Amino acid sequence: xxISIASGKGGTGKTTVATSLALSINSGIQLLDCDVExxxxxxxxxxxxxxxxxxxxxxxxxxxxxxxxxxxxAEVCTYNALAVLKEKxxxxxxxxxxxxxxxLFCPQKAITEGDKKIGVVEIGNSSxxxxxxxxxNIGEVMSPPxxxxxxxxxxxxxxxxxxxPPGTSCPVIESVKGSDFCILVTEPTPFGLNDLxxxxxxxxxxxxxxxxxxxxxxxxxxxxxxxxxxxxIPILMRIPFKKKIAFAYSKGLALVSEFPEYKKEFIRVYKxxxxxxx
Amino acid sequence: MxxIVVISGKGGTGKTVLTASFxxxxxxxxxxxxxxxxxxxxxxLKPEIKEKHEFxxxxxxxxxKRLCQECGKCIDICRFDAxxxxxxxxxxxxxxxxxxxxxxxxxxxxxxxxLSGEWFISETKYGPMVHARLGIAEENSGKxxxxxxxxxxxxxxxRNKDYCIIDGPxxxxxxxxxxxxxxxxxLIVTEPTLSGIHDMERVADVTKHFSINTKVVINKYDxxxxxxxxxxxxxxxxxxxxxxxxxxSENVTRSVxxxxxxxxxxxxxxxxxxxxxxxxx
Numbered sequence: 001x002x003i004s005i006a007s008g009k010g011g012t013g014k015t016t017v018a019t020s021l022a023l024s025i026n027s028g029i030q031l032l033d034c035d036v037e038x039x040x041x042x043x044x045x046x047x048x049x050x051x052x053x054x055x056x057x058x059x060x061x062x063x064x065x066x067x068x069x070x071x072x073x074a075e076v077c078t079y080n081a082l083a084v085l086k087e088k089x090x091x092x093x094x095x096x097x098x099x100x101x102x103x104l105f106c107p108q109k110a111i112t113e114g115d116k117k118i119g120v121v122e123i124g125n126s127s128x129x130x131x132x133x134x135x136x137n138i139g140e141v142m143s144p145p146x147x148x149x150x151x152x153x154x155x156x157x158x159x160x161x162x163x164x165p166p167g168t169s170c171p172v173i174e175s176v177k178g179s180d181f182c183i184l185v186t187e188p189t190p191f192g193l194n195d196l197x198x199x200x201x202x203x204x205x206x207x208x209x210x211x212x213x214x215x216x217x218x219x220x221x222x223x224x225x226x227x228x229x230x231x232x233i234p235i236l237m238r239i240p241f242k243k244k245i246a247f248a249y250s251k252g253l254a255l256v257s258e259f260p261e262y263k264k265e266f267i268r269v270y271k272x273x274x275x276x277x278x
Numbered sequence: 279m280x281x282i283v284v285i286s287g288k289g290g291t292g293k294t295v296l297t298a299s300f301x302x303x304x305x306x307x308x309x310x311x312x313x314x315x316x317x318x319x320x321x322x323l324k325p326e327i328k329e330k331h332e333f334x335x336x337x338x339x340x341x342x343k344r345l346c347q348e349c350g351k352c353i354d355i356c357r358f359d360a361x362x363x364x365x366x367x368x369x370x371x372x373x374x375x376x377x378x379x380x381x382x383x384x385x386x387x388x389x390x391x392x393l394s395g396e397w398f399i400s401e402t403k404y405g406p407m408v409h410a411r412l413g414i415a416e417e418n419s420g421k422x423x424x425x426x427x428x429x430x431x432x433x434x435x436x437r438n439k440d441y442c443i444i445d446g447p448x449x450x451x452x453x454x455x456x457x458x459x460x461x462x463x464x465l466i467v468t469e470p471t472l473s474g475i476h477d478m479e480r481v482a483d484v485t486k487h488f489s490i491n492t493k494v495v496i497n498k499y500d501x502x503x504x505x506x507x508x509x510x511x512x513x514x515x516x517x518x519x520x521x522x523x524x525x526x527s528e529n530v531t532r533s534v535x536x537x538x539x540x541x542x543x544x545x546x547x548x549x550x551x552x553x554x555x556x557x558x559x
Contacts, residue, residue, distance in 0.1 A: 010289010099375030167315035252472035
């Protein structure tokens with residue numbers, strides 16, 4: 001079973017929910033932190049990293065001795081990652097999506113795919129939790145290829161928890177794609193609700209069943225509850241707003257490690273999700 | 279005309295609340311919401327949309343089943359797993375590279391332009407605002423951010439504004455980089471948590487990488503005084519100025535619920551600090 005944790009709005013508590021879920025379930029768990037731009041799960045799980053793998057994306061390399069500057073590569077490139085001048089071909093690797101079109105259609109077979117480093121995937125363990133995360137290199141523009149690389153390490157023999165990034169576009173889609181259920185973490189404020197509605201539309205388009213976890217549940221107003229009732233969206237759990245929770249979080253301490261009384265809540269949610277998927 | 283972008287690395291640190299306050303305090307400015315994935319600035323500035331534009335970006339493959347011979351060349355060639363075994367296209371995975379349409383021996387695949395979103399030019403009581411909404415499960419958010427930036431700059435110049443204040447997205451990828459391009463100041467809003475510090479350092483690395491003038495605001499500094507001190511030390515080493523430390527205030531949430539910038543909602547310590555911050559920058 002693969003459970004993804006997303007939100008729409010940043011800072012609602014995705015990592016808190018993801019790591020708490022992982023730590024509350026006794027065995028057979030794997031956590032993938034797919035927020036490769038700003039990974040945080042390792043702060044709370046403190047995994048022992050056993051393997052580090054550099055991730056590359058293929059970018060065009062022109063063999064100018066074979067190139068006739070015909071311009072076909074630039075013609076087929078949808079992303080304007082190649083420009084053919086009189087006696088030179090310019091490549092813009094940050095625009096390249098790695099589709100392979102340029103080398104496929106080059107009549108002189110003058111293009112090969114060089115490798116461009118975009119980041120690393122790190123694999124390790126934190127007590128009983130198998131851990132994988134990605135870290136995008138500074139200045140790299142695209143995270144989906146690195147997120148795909150992280151997800152290659154999904155262990156099908158385990159229950160997998162995927163911590164997704166904030167937002168609603170390609171990095172989130174790449175992270176939640178293929179999951180059996182998504183927990184949307186939100187807060188009962190207008191920002192939380194506004195972004196939640198967008199995230200809900202994404203999950204509906206992806207046909208992934210979902211439920212809500214409300215964090216800082218006692219602030220804001222009732223519009224979130226009203227929305228969930230109207231749309232028939234299950235609220236799976238509520239975490240209260242407590243300064244001591246915020247303080248523990250600020251020190252990098254996992255919620256269920258500091259406050260083990262919450263473990264049973266996460267176990268209940270996990271069981272409920274398992275039932276819903278069935 | 280100076281362009282100021284408010285970013286964070288970590289989500290939820292207070293970018294939009296701060297941007298809205300600057301909007302209320304600035305006497306002659308235009309605004310841009312570059313968080314096109316999950317825009318929120320409009321909830322506080324209450325823009326009246328004057329112009330609506332379509333954002334068309336990228337294409338999606340479409341197979342004409344009548345011409346399809348099911349040879350499978352498209353499935354073999356696709357790098358994004360967008361071709362299903364039943365010869366239909368997974369439009370969400372499709373990145374619009376068009377390689378499949380070029381290899382198809384019967385020309386059964388055409389590329390259709392995506393309506394990827396919308397962008398708006400609006401008026402608020404504080405000045406003009408450019409904002410956008412990326413379509414559900416669409417790509418090219420960086421391009422949409424760039425469009426918002428270009429138009430916000432154009433309006434600011436046309437109307438002789440002193441500032442263009444930009445609400446940035448979280449993260450460090452394409453949309454953030456697009457929102458940072460050519461700004462005069464990047465204000466990083468962070469919080470004194472280990473996650474906040476970790477993420478602040480990464481986004482500060484990005485602004486450094488692109489040689490952008492950067493300053494830091496520590497929001498909710500009273501959650502953890504030790505961490506706030508660590509942030510000050512880190513910024514000192516990086517030679518980045520910490521321009522303000524804002525206290526946690528329950529009035530922030532109340533002002534958001536009310537739908538107004540906090541500096542208009544109340545006059546408590548945080549409002550005073552934000553006024554001082556704006557004067558400083």
